[in-house]
Amino acid sequence: MTAFFGRLADRIADIDSIVSVGLDPDTDRLPDEVAAADLPRWAFNRRIIDATAEHAAVFKPNAAFYEDPDGWHALEKTVAYAREQGVPVLLDAKRADIGNTSRQYAKILDRVDAITLNPFLGRDSLAPFLDREDAGCFLLCRTSNPGGADVQNLELASGQLVYERVADLASEWNDNDNVGLVVGATTPDELRAVRERVPDLPFLVPGVGAQGGDTEAAARYATAATPAGDTSGAGLVNSTRGIIFAGEDSDLDFDEAAGEAAADLKARLNEYR
Secondary structure (H helix, E strand, O other), rough: OOHHHHHHHHHHHOOOOOEEEEEEOOOOOOOOHOOOOOOHHHHHHHHHHHHHHHHHEEEEEEEEHHHOOOHHHHHHHHHHHHOOOOOOEEEEEEEEHHHHHHHHHHHHOOOOOEEEOOOOHHHHHHHHHOOOOOOOEEEEOOOHHHHHHHHHHOOOOOEEEEEHHHOOOOOOOOOOEEEEEOOOOOOOOHHHHHHHOOOOEEEEEOOOOOOOOHHHHHHHHHHOOOOOOOOOOEEEEOOOOHOOOOOHHHHOHHHHHHHHHHHHHHHHHHOOO
């Protein structure tokens, strides 16, 4: 296993959790108690991290929620603080481009532990990321949004579906043992099919929680097989809104509600692991 997936497997074993906590601090939904802070997104994230770190295999900030000067500052502080707590950070950025642009994008791996990538531009666009043996690279395969089928389920001349071909390519490109796949829990049959196709690749499984994905399928198929033949390797099931905004439907403080939601998801996933 690569450095990242090895560390991730160790953390999963240590805390008995495959929960990925998404950190998407939508400024329209921040509680009043943090909205007035100098860096509201950082103030919010810090309390979420404190409340959920014991249950989080990783924290997964989505770059879209930080793309302004204050946002990037908040993201930098969030990443540093999460890693201080011993929790790796997976940046959900869905990057890929050609030539020097991709090399510039890949510099973010100096500051985060893993990243999501778009494989549509092919192997050369991903090379600056895949060449980083210490970093985890999760390629979009069968995403959790309804429109994912528009392209991902198209049949190729070979008879494969697009998402099946992506899974095969990910396995071929895994020279540094640092490649995983993004496969949503909202399509459990396809999640199972991809797992059967590539038993050794870690999955990031979104769609559990607010999107209503299949918790049992997510738990059963997220983690990769190990050389021993079991599934105690690396793999993640993500929830974002269902954790960080759990306080909107609770009498608890937002961070306490998030901690309870993360603990509950951990317990539900562990029923099926």
